[in-house]
Amino acid sequence: MIKNRTHRTKQRVQLAQKSVKDQGGRQSLKELESLAEQTMLHVNFADRESKLEISDDGIGFQAPNSSTDFAPSGHFGLLGIRERADLIGARLEAESALGKGTRLRVVLSEVEA
Numbered sequence: 001m002i003k004n005r006t007h008r009t010k011q012r013v014q015l016a017q018k019s020v021k022d023q024g025g026r027q028s029l030k031e032l033e034s035l036a037e038q039t040m041l042h043v044n045f046a047d048r049e050s051k052l053e054i055s056d057d058g059i060g061f062q063a064p065n066s067s068t069d070f071a072p073s074g075h076f077g078l079l080g081i082r083e084r085a086d087l088i089g090a091r092l093e094a095e096s097a098l099g100k101g102t103r104l105r106v107v108l109s110e111v112e113a
Helices: 002-021 023-034 076-087
Strands: 039-045 049-056 091-096 102-109
Touching: 076 091, 076 102
Parallel strands: none
Antiparallel strands: 039 049, 049 102, 091 102
């Protein structure tokens, strides 16, 4: 049972890696780095949940109330990241405020068989 869940997780992580390597993922990270003095990347793998978190001390932005509002708010890079998270069954959490930097978190929870 655990072996099957591990296999599915590996497939989802491989898809995520491929997706992040594409132009949209690279561009999003490049934009974050260009507006901040410090950018931090944290990756945490656990039995039930894995997290990828990128945070910076940049200029920040007014975060929309919902990730479905990224495109109407002009945050197309975040929309692309959210779509990639959706592809692997993960969720995107975005926190930001003007002058306070940004924190993006992609959370992948294990699915029960």
